[in-house]
Amino acid sequence: MDPTSLFSYERHVDSRSLNGRTLLVTLGAFTDAGDAQRLLDDHLLNTLSSRVVGRLDMDQVHDYAGRRPEVTLSLDHFEDYERPEILLHEVTDADGQTFFLLNGPEPSFQWERVASALRIVVEQLGIERTLLLQGFPAPVPHTRELPVTRFAGDPETIAVRRTMPGTFRLRAPFTALLTMRLAEGGHDVVGLTVHVPQYLHEMSYPDAAIALLAAVGEERGPHIAAEALEAQAGPVREAITAQIDAQPALQEMVSGLEHRFDKMITSGVGSVVPSAEDIAAEVEQYLASFGDEDGQDPGGPEGDGGPERSGGPEATGT
Template sequence: MFDPTDLYRLSGEVPELTDPVLLYHFEGFVDAGGAGRLAMGHLLEELEHRVVATFDVDRLLDYRSRRPVMTFDTDRWVSVESHELTLRLAHDTTGTPFLLLTGPEPDREWELFTAALDALATRLGVGRLVTVHGIPMAVPHTRPLGITGHASRPELVSGQTSAFGRVQVPGSVAALVEFRLGAKGHDALGYAVHVPHYLAQAEYPAAALTALEAVTRSTGLVFPLEGLREAADRTDTEIAEQIGASEELSTAITGLEQQYDAFAAGAERENLMAEPAEMPTGDELAAQFEAFLAERDERRGD
């Protein structure tokens, strides 16, 4: 029997905390618009933090499926960008401490990893675990972004509506953490932000903003969001410019708006999941937006 605590190493003095929230996001699973990645990256950039524990990525990752980037200079290797799966201690804008777990999604030993996180959460007195990510939906960016909440106890996301019934989907470590730790008595919940399907492959700051606002409502943590709001406003302005220059895109977005409004007025839930009829597919819309965003990035680089 392997000891799950062998999967991580504590760094420095173990903090004395009282029911801290543990936010977590693993890169590699579905994350439309980069909602979870941008949200966690924003917090790490804006808030001071220190490492509490690091996980053994040599055991958890398949390097041949996610090869680390190495730099070759003239006649020798000079650096390697090693993967890190790290738990950090940060403080929100009110000084409230919370924990932040980020890094690549483990490729192997999922059950042992969840057991290790259970042991670590218990040792640190974690009161609630929360995860966020984005999922692609047939919704327009001109309407408020929806959220699907899920939790180990229904009351943790009371008042939330869902666009889904009973479905089977490929699993993820984030979902397994909620399932396993919830069964062991931890409060665990998550939010899936509904990202317009044509923006799923682009960075969409509005999705990250929506995710962090949902975390604030459920945990009371207060984050510095001004920079994220500005990024979301800039992106929305650029998207509006792209749509205004294309009659095809304008027609497609109008169709999505009508579909969304019909749903909001009480139409069948399945409408949000279906491809819009007689409109460009999500892939076609995404390709047009990706071309626009790539051209925008080139202009910025120049």
């Protein structure tokens, strides 16, 4: 099965005229903790100039029955069918520099073929650096700077050294395979995972997207202003603070997370120290939870006593 037939450029696009040294990837994975990927996509595509330049053939790689798209039944007819799409966008930043964004749901089928098709696209466009972005629920407090851990095809290419505190065996997301296949082809690829407080991960949490944008700049990607996300983040922070201040049990939980988190931060530089057995154990428990047969994460605001969804960040999302 020829991977070149899986991806196509838009009819009005001459791929030879496209240029940009960085590719940002926000394909779905285990979970979009804090809606980090969705918020980031919305921010990039709504605040910067962009256009769709290519797409994957979803009929070959998407499980429609397993992940049914939504459609509206309006009295006697259907409308607003939400077609699943994996799209390649050309985005122009405030300085006039272009980069690419690949977004959409995680492919359900033909992972190796999809990875091969995307490697060909990276080579055709002359992309020098691919950054994979996602959020992950973790035992961190919302009152501290959100950690963004890194992984890479070649760890020597990571600009800021922040790794997970241990070695874990987990069910693979597509982005893990893509990282490996791009690296095997000699391409520079780095993954950025923002740690979202586990008691907030089912909410829209703009601070997670803000942390990812900052990490993109640190990892030699485009420097993108986050003013629009900051405007969303303010009311969300206030709502979370109000809910936690009203519940002593939540205050105690956050205090405990702060105490353990502070042990992992060195003074001055602010990098994560890879030790702390208790933190590693909690992270490992969260990773293992994604191996449950039902594929659902057991955490979330309702399951672990976190702030309720109503009155939280959803009201301030884009």
